[in-house]
Amino acid sequence: MSGSNDIALEMRGIVKEFPGVKALKNVTFSCRRGEVHGLVGENGAGKSTLMKVLSGVHPYPTYEGDIFIKGERARFSGAREAERAGVAIIHQELNLISELTVAGNMFLGREPSVSPFGIINTRKMNADALKYLSSFNIKIDPGAIVKDLSVGVRQMVEIAKALSVNADVLALDEPTSALTETEVESLFKTVRDLKEKDVTMIYISHKLDEIFAICDRVTVLRDGETVGTYDIGELDRDKLVALMVGRDLTNLYPERKSNPGAEALRVSDFSVSHPFLPGEKVVSGASFSARHGEALGISGLMGSGRSELVTALFGAFPKETSGDVFIDGRKVRMRSPLEAIRNGIGLVTEDRKRFGLVLIMSVGENITLACMRALSKLQWVAAKKERAVIEEYSKELNIKAASSRVAVNTLSGGNQQKVVMAKWLANSPGILILDEPTRGVDVGARFEIYQIVNKLVESGVCVIMVSSELQEVLGMCDRVLVMCEGKITGEFTREEATQEKIMSCATGTMSRSGADAQK
Amino acid sequence: MKKMSQPARFLTDNGMYIVMALVFVYFAVSAPGFLTANNIARIPLQSAFVILIATGMTMVIITGGIDLSVGSVVAFTAVIFSLILRQYAVAVPLAILGALIAGSTSGAFVGFFIVKFRVPPFIATLAMMTIARGLARLFAQNSKIFIENPAIENYSDFIMIKEIAITNAIGVPYLVILMLAVVVFLGLLLMKTRFGRYVTATGGNEEATKLSGVSVNQVKFMVYVINAFLAAVVGVMMASKFMNGNPEFGVMWELDAIAACVVGGTSLMGGKGNIFKTLFGALLIGMLDNGLLAQGRSSEMIYIIKGIIILGAVIIDQVKEK
């Protein structure tokens, strides 16, 4: 038995109930000092809830059970108290205040002040922020307003914020869901550095490769109960998945016959100018086409303009957009999302909290929000029809919720993502754009989403899939476009595409002509 | 706070009704003349105008906005209505129509500035509050405009012109019937129609709603027009009740309306609210007014006590949210 000072934290018999759900039934969890402890489980298994209990977000005594930090009983009344005790958390759902600056967010509630009147010393705060940002290799201006940043960058700010607490115990709840490989690498570097400094970390992720890359031990949760804790050495991917989902799941990407039909979408010389910097372009001169019954992947690093391209295609930035778009050979103008929807386009946005969901509305209301027109006659909503649609898609996507009447913010992250998917499926689009469709989705549910995507493609829908995960793009798409700094720098068929080729186009070390010449 | 016990849950879930019941019992015991059928029946009648405005206000607040202009719009419309009747020998329905259009236009302006120039609703409606009040005083030359139009008598029963408390056969005042009809209509609009869904969604998350193909601008524009329209209806009725257009009508009514919404559980953050609960919120406030007066309290005391009760009702609501 190891001495108690080797145990950094211990949670015993944790029970947490929400109205209608018992999120944690009887969880036991303990971490050794200075280890990276993986926490895995399906969507809704209770991982985030456990971390929220640990970090005081769900304060004592809204849960039952005991928490010991370095052998001492901890009963936090809130996140601030937990931080003081050296427990910090990077939340799964981005929690930054969008009107504040990066530095303002990082030091929220702990701002250094210059005078007894409490005037914030902005310069010192920015300098401190810069220190943490650069120690983590993030090139962001601490004075930038958070709402102007992309999800990935915001996620990095969130990480830097947690690091600035100088915690002994740091919980990272899906920190990489919006990051690309490069940023993941720098996060890993930081994690290893912290480990050197004896910081105990709890690492939650649905990307199992990451778990194997960085964790020393893994605890598996299933339906609010601990399945067990394992040394990483005793596990392999299949074993871990089986522990998580309770059954075998060997195939990552389901099979699909590739059978592209007529051209669904053609985009020529499509540009999107920067919303704040006049003259700059976030997408410049993109031209491509996509067919019915085809899955087209769009790959690229963070900030390469992938999301901007598809969001602009959806009519979200009419003022900044130029270029021609043809749908089924017909030239169309899309000056608003409504027009895009009328033209049969659907967009599953990358940032579900900001752009995908109305969090305080119910699961059902979110699912039908985009197809209200079809469900109402002279304004009156056909309640029966609506219920049928909600039921159909909740079932098809296997959304786990106490009922479709509960607010969508009570769902686990992965299930929220499924609700966004459901919203667009309910609209039966001809062209479905998926921007990071599996962000925060567990392995089992991922497979389900892939199956749904395949079914759509087989039925003739044109699917455009933006993803940070190369594996996903390679596994799912018939064709891959690669973007770098706003330009399309490469195009590969499924057969040609390899990780190396995509990466070199994405980092700009190979031009499009180079890629073409290779063919 | 551990899991809420059954009785505690019941108390907080029905906080407003419980406060209402307590206030009722308190007045019944302490205020002479409060507990008479006549007086009780008077409460909805006295509150009807504020309720009409509060229903529209509920929708505005659900979209995440606020409307401070409605009290002034009441006065503005009343003055316009009286002016039309006095200056031009038009038929009464035409005068009503004209006044309603004028009043609603103020809402259209507010909506336009909010949607087109991104003026925060608080500022846009604050501006309209002073502009409409100023216009009302200007048109009325700082006094009342008396309606001296004999044609108006013909309409007195039906459109509540002149004698507002006229009751139908079973003894319910027309005004109360109209008020209830509006509450039901807007309540259903909010809960059962596409527009209503869009109103809630807009307040809950404007960006996400826009990206779901909803013309958020249209929704926001419409709620201000609806609210101003209701204020205009109240303006016409006020003028008819007093047979004059007084530019000082409706002072502070916007605050009563907002209070009714908030007591009824409407969230000022937007995305959440219920018109039927607003009705009860307004009735609670109306009951306070009525009962405190029956107790013989001074108007200063009434203000203070009302403020405290409003605060209490909202706190109960907050506890529930936790």
Ligand SMILES: Nc1ncnc2c1ncn2[C@@H]1O[C@H](COP(=O)(O)OP(=O)(O)OP(=O)(O)O)[C@@H](O)[C@H]1O
């Ligand atoms: N505030 C809340 N109110 C009601 N239910 C909640 C709340 N938070 C979480 N839940 C429920 O608790 C369960 C566990 O959720 P949790 O977020 O911990 O899952 P998770 O393991 O983090 O899943 P994911 O991988 O999708 O993030 C889910 O069934 C969820 O619906």
Ligand SMILES: [Mg+2]
């Ligand atoms: Mg989670």
